Amino acid sequence: MTVTLQSAPNSASGDQVNAPSSNTSDRKAEFEINKLSKRLHRQVGQAITDYKMIDAGDKVMVCLSGGKDSFALLDILLGLKLRAPVPFDIVAVNLDQKQPGFPAEVLPDYLRSRGVPFHIETRDTYSTVKRLIPEGKTMCSLCSRLRRGILYRVAGELGATKIALGHHRDDFLGTIFLNMFFGGKLKGMPPKLVSDDGRHTVIRPLAYVAETDLERWADHRQFPIIPCSLCGSQENLQRVLIKQMLREWDQKYPGRIDNMHRAFANVVPSHLLDRQLFAFETLLPTGQPDADGDHAFDEDESACAPATGSAEPITINPVQLAWLGKDAGPALG
């Protein structure tokens, strides 16, 4: 195993933009990128805070596949590391699965240029998957399982205390719909979980981030993206269709996706049908008035309200403020 340790240069913040340009459209583009940068860093800081993803002294292993999402995750975490209220380390890990044509030098070159400690694990899972999965069938499920096992082992060997994955808001919503449509379950992707071997904490700091923002950020930062099609496998067709559906909704009804996403952090078990979540069978009148207790005959006004931001007041403590960069200058705003 080769773990290369190097120090990160200041440019790691990822929220710097080019020098002001003289013409108006350049200035507008610059302004938009600055806004995007602030939003990305703020949303990741918020998710880290909300789910207590990173603690002081953590060694966060960022799984870098070479796709836009994991590049953006690493980039944003490097930026936040410089101003986080707690010290933590980052190590990037890539699993070289020996897919034909995989450009093995691209990631090491990039990581060296960013001064990020990294480890490349080489395991020929490609041949194993090819051997076991019949031609024409999707290989992703077995491939992911093999990859997961290897990454957990590597995390242990590197002494990583957290494993960070690059799944984003739209992965979460896509999974919710897949599970509803085909599994009869309301189940998305946990922002934080314990690995099935019980030994690792897995985190998804991009849980609040829209995929379109990651695409724009990847474009702006010019990440050397490695195409995911090298293995020749197709993305799950149903997942592709659901993604299209969500994108169409987002274009036709701006705000709908944000509201839907917010709904999953704002669940009312007594108004759903799950008897495990709410004890309907033991529900009895208490004899005591409860101003919040009975909505049986009320119209649900929020069902007709236009899609806007949450009306709930948000309380932010000083630690959250630090993660959100409120005292870290204008770049995180």
Ligand code: SF4
């Ligand atoms: S696209 Fe290829 S590399 Fe990615 S999970 Fe599927 S089989 Fe594995």
